[in-house]
Amino acid sequence: MFYIIITGLLLRLSYIVKPEGMWNDEYVSWYVASTPLFDGFWLAIQKQCHMPLYYLYLKPFVTLSDTALRLTSVLPGVLAIPVMYLVGKEYSRKAGYYAAICTSILSFLIYYSQEVRFYSLLFLFSALLLLFTIRYLKNPRKLNLAGCATASALILATHVLGGIYVFFNAIYIIYKRKKFSSLVIILLLLTAIILYPAGMNILRMLPASQWWGHFSYTNILFLFSDFFSPILTNNVNAPPVFFYNKTFTIWLTVPTLIAVSAISAGLKKGFALISAGTIVVMSIAAASGMLVFVTKYSIEILPVLILLMALGFEKMKKIGIILLSIFVLFHLGAIFTPFYVTKLKRPEGHKITGDILNKQNAQNIIFTYYEPDRFYRYANIENKKVLYISKKNRHLYKQNPAAILSEIPVGEDVSVVFLDSVSFFDEKYLEENKNNLSLPEMFVTFSEIKNSLIKRLDKDFKNYQVSKSGYWTVIKATRYK
Numbered sequence: 001m002f003y004i005i006i007t008g009l010l011l012r013l014s015y016i017v018k019p020e021g022m023w024n025d026e027y028v029s030w031y032v033a034s035t036p037l038f039d040g041f042w043l044a045i046q047k048q049c050h051m052p053l054y055y056l057y058l059k060p061f062v063t064l065s066d067t068a069l070r071l072t073s074v075l076p077g078v079l080a081i082p083v084m085y086l087v088g089k090e091y092s093r094k095a096g097y098y099a100a101i102c103t104s105i106l107s108f109l110i111y112y113s114q115e116v117r118f119y120s121l122l123f124l125f126s127a128l129l130l131l132f133t134i135r136y137l138k139n140p141r142k143l144n145l146a147g148c149a150t151a152s153a154l155i156l157a158t159h160v161l162g163g164i165y166v167f168f169n170a171i172y173i174i175y176k177r178k179k180f181s182s183l184v185i186i187l188l189l190l191t192a193i194i195l196y197p198a199g200m201n202i203l204r205m206l207p208a209s210q211w212w213g214h215f216s217y218t219n220i221l222f223l224f225s226d227f228f229s230p231i232l233t234n235n236v237n238a239p240p241v242f243f244y245n246k247t248f249t250i251w252l253t254v255p256t257l258i259a260v261s262a263i264s265a266g267l268k269k270g271f272a273l274i275s276a277g278t279i280v281v282m283s284i285a286a287a288s289g290m291l292v293f294v295t296k297y298s299i300e301i302l303p304v305l306i307l308l309m310a311l312g313f314e315k316m317k318k319i320g321i322i323l324l325s326i327f328v329l330f331h332l333g334a335i336f337t338p339f340y341v342t343k344l345k346r347p348e349g350h351k352i353t354g355d356i357l358n359k360q361n362a363q364n365i366i367f368t369y370y371e372p373d374r375f376y377r378y379a380n381i382e383n384k385k386v387l388y389i390s391k392k393n394r395h396l397y398k399q400n401p402a403a404i405l406s407e408i409p410v411g412e413d414v415s416v417v418f419l420d421s422v423s424f425f426d427e428k429y430l431e432e433n434k435n436n437l438s439l440p441e442m443f444v445t446f447s448e449i450k451n452s453l454i455k456r457l458d459k460d461f462k463n464y465q466v467s468k469s470g471y472w473t474v475i476k477a478t479r480y481k
Helices: 002-013 024-034 037-046 053-061 066-089 093-105 107-112 119-138 142-156 162-177 182-209 217-228 246-265 269-287 295-315 317-336 350-360 401-407 427-432 441-460
Strands: 364-369 385-390 413-419 461-469 472-479
Touching: 002 066, 002 093, 002 107, 024 037, 024 053, 037 053, 053 066, 053 119, 066 093, 066 107, 066 119, 066 295, 093 107, 093 295, 093 317, 107 119, 107 217, 107 295, 119 142, 119 162, 119 295, 142 162, 162 269, 162 295, 217 246, 217 269, 217 295, 246 295, 246 317, 269 295, 295 317, 350 413, 350 461, 350 472, 364 401, 364 441, 385 401, 401 441, 413 441, 427 441, 441 461, 441 472
Parallel strands: 364 385, 364 413
Antiparallel strands: 413 472, 461 472
16 A cells, blocks of 8 residues: 555656646635635625635645645645545455445546645545445444534535535435434534535526536546546547547546446446436436536546446456556556646646746736736736736726726736637637627637727737737737837
């Protein structure tokens, strides 16, 4: 176990320094956590579409560097390895080792062990719930029952969608035990009462925050390839076809087929129904436009799948050892490729923009899409005039976005920040597709804003300086009329 844990730690520490800084979701984690507890913190929580526990966990570390913040995700990621060993050990020592090995080397878990987000912590809580569920069903002691209730509460306090998994897990326990302890009922009721206001607020916000993706059958396929191959595809939005890149074909299919084969061999109906129920509910919600089906939102079921995979490898005996070895070699071999998960760039990293703005040092700054507080950690914007057209106030500028440039004094410089990943349509495309209702309004609006501002910059500004990096374009110019 020592070597399995050390391997998992080293993989999670590889390339942990990200020169691009934190991207938006990570930055939000830091920004919310850094808000004073009794001076805006709970208001900031209400504006998010996730639960408060992770932000409280992150709060003691907010003054530290980006790398130190990432270590807060490495820690639960490493702790989950021995927990998954204990999960597998409930069946056999060999299954425990297999489960720990898979947890140690899975690229999906390594990626989220480096993000300043709650997914690594959530996997740990989900693994603990699985452990105590198995123990309680074997030995219905109050300690194991309390473990189930505590792990369920931790999941619910971390991820609003975790309620789906907790629900099916509770149904499974009821079915197996034929009864439900009054202690569990009391604990779950108390948890529900405490979390209900935040949960309802978050559920109302979900559709508005999930505008950027559409559900298709490929989301289900990429769920399994993301979990079990070294290639992460469905982090944001899945391509319309599974084999979207010939280079990735073998890397996508071989480890995934091995994992699915092992899961099938080690299948246990109860745990399979928990996982399937969670996937079906999320698929229905995604198909109805309530949320985007990205793999990380389903991370609660991954401990179950890893357990079933470990049991399958054990059941297949020598063939299982061979298949597990191939599976491990694929994940470890990916380290030497440019697409290994810890080498992936964060093209939306806010430090990219911060560095450009600090170098340009204009007297005025205009942000588009994001508001200025998204850049306080990296950009020195003190004593500068700061304006913005964001998601919140975009309608004020719908008729004439370029009017915001009128607020720049003649003779002064301005840096205008564009996020290219939401403003990529040119004027010709927008004109040809003006009646296409399938185009997300946000993409259309911020493309129009970008085109309008650039046209005005060309007309009334000089000394053009265009800096492009990652998904960012920052234009510096001087107003001369």
